[in-house]
Amino acid sequence: xxxxxxxxxQDRVPGAPGPAVILVAPQLGExxxxxxxxxxxxxxxxxxxxxxxxxxxxxxxxxxASGALEHIGRVRLYDRTExxxxxxxxxxxxxxxxxxxxxxxxxPRAAMAETQAxxxxxxxxxxxxGGERSGLNNDDVTLAQAVLTVPVNQxxxxxxxxxxxxxxxxxxxxxxxxxxxxxxTGRGSAPMPQGGFAPAAEVLGFFEHLESELDAHNFLYPPxxxxxxxxxxxxxxxxxxxxxxxxxxxxxxxxALVRPPRKQRRGLPPEGDxx
Amino acid sequence: xxxxxxxxxQDRVPGAPGPAVILVAPQLGExxxxxxxxxxxxxxxxxxxxxxxxxxxxxxxxxxASGALEHIGRVRLYDRTExxxxxxxxxxxxxxxxxxxxxxxxxPRAAMAETQAxxxxxxxxxxxxGGERSGLNNDDVTLAQAVLTVPVNQxxxxxxxxxxxxxxxxxxxxxxxxxxxxxxTGRGSAPMPQGGFAPAAEVLGFFEHLESELDAHNFLYPPxxxxxxxxxxxxxxxxxxxxxxxxxxxxxxxxALVRPPRKQRRGLPPEGDxx
Numbered sequence: 041x042x043x044x045x046x047x048x049x050q051d052r053v054p055g056a057p058g059p060a061v062i063l064v065a066p067q068l069g070e071x072x073x074x075x076x077x078x079x080x081x082x083x084x085x086x087x088x089x090x091x092x093x094x095x096x097x098x099x100x101x102x103x104x105a106s107g108a109l110e111h112i113g114r115v116r117l118y119d120r121t122e123x124x125x126x127x128x129x130x131x132x133x134x135x136x137x138x139x140x141x142x143x144x145x146x147x148p149r150a151a152m153a154e155t156q157a158x159x160x161x162x163x164x165x166x167x168x169x170g171g172e173r174s175g176l177n178n179d180d181v182t183l184a185q186a187v188l189t190v191p192v193n194q195x196x197x198x199x200x201x202x203x204x205x206x207x208x209x210x211x212x213x214x215x216x217x218x219x220x221x222x223x224x225t226g227r228g229s230a231p232m233p234q235g236g237f238a239p240a241a242e243v244l245g246f247f248e249h250l251e252s253e254l255d256a257h258n259f260l261y262p263p264x265x266x267x268x269x270x271x272x273x274x275x276x277x278x279x280x281x282x283x284x285x286x287x288x289x290x291x292x293x294x295x296a297l298v299r300p301p302r303k304q305r306r307g308l309p310p311e312g313d314x315x
Numbered sequence: 316x317x318x319x320x321x322x323x324x325q326d327r328v329p330g331a332p333g334p335a336v337i338l339v340a341p342q343l344g345e346x347x348x349x350x351x352x353x354x355x356x357x358x359x360x361x362x363x364x365x366x367x368x369x370x371x372x373x374x375x376x377x378x379x380a381s382g383a384l385e386h387i388g389r390v391r392l393y394d395r396t397e398x399x400x401x402x403x404x405x406x407x408x409x410x411x412x413x414x415x416x417x418x419x420x421x422x423p424r425a426a427m428a429e430t431q432a433x434x435x436x437x438x439x440x441x442x443x444x445g446g447e448r449s450g451l452n453n454d455d456v457t458l459a460q461a462v463l464t465v466p467v468n469q470x471x472x473x474x475x476x477x478x479x480x481x482x483x484x485x486x487x488x489x490x491x492x493x494x495x496x497x498x499x500t501g502r503g504s505a506p507m508p509q510g511g512f513a514p515a516a517e518v519l520g521f522f523e524h525l526e527s528e529l530d531a532h533n534f535l536y537p538p539x540x541x542x543x544x545x546x547x548x549x550x551x552x553x554x555x556x557x558x559x560x561x562x563x564x565x566x567x568x569x570x571a572l573v574r575p576p577r578k579q580r581r582g583l584p585p586e587g588d589x590x
Contacts, residue, residue: 077473078478080468080471080473081467081468081471081472081473081474081478082467082468083468106473107471108471108473111470111471147489149489190485191485191488191489191492192356192357192488193355193356193357193358193488195358195386196355196356196382196383196386197356198352198356198381198383199356199481202478203353203356203477203478203481206474206478206481206482207481207482207485210465210466210482213466213467213468214422214424214466217466250568253572253576254568254571254572256576256577257571257572257574257576257577258571258577259567259568259571259572269564272561272564273564273568276555276557276561276564276565277555279554279555279556280551280552280554280555281554282551285547286547286551289544289547289548289551290551292534293525293529293534293548294572296529296532296533296534297528297529297532297534297569297572297573298572298573298576299532301528301531301532301573302531302532302533
């Protein structure tokens with residue numbers, strides 16, 4: 041199947057960089073390289089690494105990428121997943137199986153249909169992939185609005201990282217090159233909120249604001265239960281797919297609730313003063 | 316992405332073995348093994364080899380297959396491609412690029428849609444894949460009714476055999492497991508939470524609780540904007556599809572936030588008293 045025609049231009053959608061591929065704590069450099077190669081096969085060029093175990097740049101990755109890294113340009117490095125997704129407006133967490141997290145679970149096809157809609161509205165999408173051994177941890181999954189799972193034979197499920205990236209890239213390419221490829225489904229894509237989804241940094245800012253107030257009001261207690269409580273609350277809001285306006289409304293709600301009430305008898309409408 | 320649940324049955328369509336994967340003059344045993352593994356991920360179990368360079372059985376293939384060959388059973392060996400496809404009613408030849416052959420060229424998606432139709436009519440489908448170096452020769456391509464080409468970035472096209480097999484298997488699985496996978500409706504595809512969604516009365520109770528506190532804290536102001544603000548806030552939470560436990564958590568959050576804080580310096584962990 042190999043074959044590169046260097047006389048042709050990079051085959052990308054004008055103005056759409058495609059979803060960012062974010063590898064969280066990848067282990068072998070070689071696997072980062074094959075993931076990069078899988079990306080570029082479908083025109084994806086935004087690769088971000090969170091704490092790569094074997095460091096970056098990496099000679100094994102360079103070899104395995106077979107020239108793909110030249111197409112990718114600058115690979116971005118991060119210590120925290122939160123920072124890697126800060127500019128993204130919709131994030132998917134790739135998991136091999138459904139988890140006990142109440143979050144929409146979508147196939148690569150549905151996710152890339154949504155991605156096209158998000159990009160058309162000016163947003164940016166990213167896909168989180170976990171390390172080879174154990175995948176994403178629950179905190180990373182919580183950072184995503186939806187879970188991406190490849191439907192596979194449950195009696196033998198052994199897709200590797202590059203294969204998962206191939207499927208995502210393939211679906212993205214299909215959705216963005218509709219005119220050039222046949223498409224037997226014709227099914228519509230997900231509804232997009234007006235103005236698109238909020239950037240992840242804004243959503244995280246709301247979470248931290250809420251959690252800081254909940255700490256101050258003794259809600260996230262006892263300490264050993266705090267992480268799970270925080271995850272549950274974050275997941276609940278992530279499921280909604282918040283817009284920037286909604287994030288601002290929620291921050292306003294938290295700020296309003298922690299202020300002393302205007303009236304002693306709650307439930308009555310406020311009087312005419314808005315100060 | 317790895318994970319096999321051996322308690323589950325092989326996930327196949329009753330009566331449909333899926334398309335046969337026919338590797339013509341493959342070179343490295345390892346690549347035969349990874350192709351087998353890619354097949355079984357999507358429930359395909361009919362593997363046929365035409366003149367494998369390194370012979371069969373092959374120890375490298377066995378290792379690379381990671382147990383997939385147990386699911387495949389007997390791998391059939393042939394000297395000639397003609398014999399390998401003798402029982403098939405429709406054959407696709409996989410090529411990296413269009414050739415000067417007047418033949419329908421289809422994507423994996425279209426080919427697997429056709430495959431499903433062929434199987435429904437009692438026929439059998441096979442996909443020819445060429446060797447690592449040069450692919451299928453023209454005589455082999457001529458044996459097929461159609462050419463299968465993966466749409467890729469023409470500026471960097473380096474899909475390997477296993478990745479091409481993954482795409483074919485994925486599309487077959489999508490077409491034959493429609494009922495079990497979500498579709499492009501995207502955000503509507505949230506899984507049912509354990510215990511189900513909260514009764515509407517509970518959700519409304521939370522809304523009234525929240526809105527009464529927001530009134531008391533002068534947030535839903537001015538009065539002429541109150542109805543729209545209430546609708547926006549309710550919609551945001553409704554999109555999440557709340558469970559009863561989450562409704563209780565949200566009520567707890569509202570109650571906690573309107574209480575005076577325990578500590579003047581917010582953000583510090585609370586002390587040992589939980590009262």
